[in-house]
Amino acid sequence: MSFEKVDKRDLYRCVSCGNCRSVCPAFEQTGRESKNTRGRILVIRDVYEGNLADESVFDSINTCTTCGYCAVSCPAGVHPPDLVEGARSGLVASGKMTPVQMKIRDTVAQYANTLGDSGPRLGWLEGSGLAVPENPKAVYFVGCLDTYRYPGTALHSYRILNKMGVGLLEDEKCCASPLLRLGFTNEADVLIKHNINQIKKSGADTIIAGCAGCFNTLKNNYGSDLDGISVVTVSEYLISHLDDLKKAGLSKLNLKITYHDPCHSGRHNDIYDEPRALIREIVGKDNFIEMATIREKSRCCGGGGGVRSGYNDLSLAMAKRRLEDVPAGIDYIVTTCPLCLRNLRDAGGDVPAIDLIELVSMAGNQDC
Numbered sequence: 001m002s003f004e005k006v007d008k009r010d011l012y013r014c015v016s017c018g019n020c021r022s023v024c025p026a027f028e029q030t031g032r033e034s035k036n037t038r039g040r041i042l043v044i045r046d047v048y049e050g051n052l053a054d055e056s057v058f059d060s061i062n063t064c065t066t067c068g069y070c071a072v073s074c075p076a077g078v079h080p081p082d083l084v085e086g087a088r089s090g091l092v093a094s095g096k097m098t099p100v101q102m103k104i105r106d107t108v109a110q111y112a113n114t115l116g117d118s119g120p121r122l123g124w125l126e127g128s129g130l131a132v133p134e135n136p137k138a139v140y141f142v143g144c145l146d147t148y149r150y151p152g153t154a155l156h157s158y159r160i161l162n163k164m165g166v167g168l169l170e171d172e173k174c175c176a177s178p179l180l181r182l183g184f185t186n187e188a189d190v191l192i193k194h195n196i197n198q199i200k201k202s203g204a205d206t207i208i209a210g211c212a213g214c215f216n217t218l219k220n221n222y223g224s225d226l227d228g229i230s231v232v233t234v235s236e237y238l239i240s241h242l243d244d245l246k247k248a249g250l251s252k253l254n255l256k257i258t259y260h261d262p263c264h265s266g267r268h269n270d271i272y273d274e275p276r277a278l279i280r281e282i283v284g285k286d287n288f289i290e291m292a293t294i295r296e297k298s299r300c301c302g303g304g305g306g307v308r309s310g311y312n313d314l315s316l317a318m319a320k321r322r323l324e325d326v327p328a329g330i331d332y333i334v335t336t337c338p339l340c341l342r343n344l345r346d347a348g349g350d351v352p353a354i355d356l357i358e359l360v361s362m363a364g365n366q367d368c
Helices: 008-013 025-030 037-048 055-061 069-073 080-093 099-111 144-148 151-162 177-182 185-202 212-221 234-240 242-247 273-283 312-323 338-346 356-363
Strands: 138-141 206-209 230-233 257-259 332-335 353-355
Touching: 008 037, 008 080, 025 312, 037 055, 037 080, 055 080, 069 080, 080 177, 099 177, 099 185, 138 151, 138 185, 144 151, 144 338, 151 234, 151 356, 177 185, 177 212, 185 212, 206 212, 206 234, 212 230, 212 338, 230 234, 234 242, 234 273, 234 356, 257 273, 273 356, 312 338, 332 338, 332 356, 338 353, 353 356
Parallel strands: 138 206, 206 230, 257 332, 332 353
Antiparallel strands: none
C-alpha cells in the first residue's frame, strides 16, 4: 500500500520503548496495546508492508486524537500524529475508510461545514448592528463550531475585535481540519484553495483564528500561499493589543479560573503564555489556579482527530478524565477551543466551561 504522506524514516525510528503508553489518553481508557502510540505504529508498519489490510486497523488508527502528547514524550523523536494522519490518508486513497469518515467527508462537501448546517455562515452577525470594515488589516476566521453551535462566542469575539478594526472574510468555509485529520487530503485542498483566495481577496495581513483547530490548520497546512500573512489566535491578538482592550473597558473580576490547554494550539504550536496572561489581567495572579497537568503535559479533552464522531463513548471518557484535573473551588474552566469546550461540557462536570472570549466579555461588560 502506498503511504505517500507517511515519513518512512519516522515510521521505523520508533524503538517500541513504550514510553508513549504512559501518556496516550486512549490507552489510559482502554488498556489496549493497539490503542496506544506504540501499537498504532506497529499496525501502520504492518499495513505499509502489506501484512495487514483488513478493517481491524480502523479501531487502532482511528482512536488516536492526534493530541501529540506522545510526540513530546518520545525519546526517539518520532511524531506519531503525522504518522497516523499519513496512514489514514493512505487508507483513504486505497478506498479504505469507515462509514463515519465517509459521512464527515460527504457532509463537508455538501455544506462546507462539518455539522450539516445549511444556514448562512454569517448568521450569528445578523441583528448585531456591527459593520464589517472594508480593506481591514486583520480578519477574524470564525470556524464551523462557533459559527453554527456557539454563535454567542462568535459574536462576543467579533464585537471586541471589530472595535480594533478587524474584518471578516466574505465567504469563509470550513478550514479543512476535519478532512485533513481523517485522511481526505484531496477534498481538503478544495477548501484550502477557496479560503486562501478569500484571505488574499480581503487584503489582510493577519488572520485571527477563534478555534484552536482552525488556527493549527491555517498556520501549518495552508503552506507558502500564506507567506507574509500572520496567523494568530484570538488570545495572541488581544494580548498584543492589550492597551486597546483596556481602553474599551476591562474590569477586574473576582473569579477563580483554571485553564485547559487545547492540543492544537498548545502542544502543536506552543501557545501557552498568551491565554494565561489574558486571564491574569482579568482575575489577577492569585485567582488563576492551574490544572493538575498543563502546557505540553496537558491531558487531551478527547475531542480531536475524529474520535468524538467515531468513538463517542471513548471521547467522553477522556473528557471526564480531564475534568479530574480541575482544582477545587474553581468558578470556571476556560479554554480557547470550541471542540474542547463541547467535550468538557458534555462530560458533565460540576464546573462550567467557557471560552476565554466569554471571560473577556464579562470583564468588559459586553452584553451580546
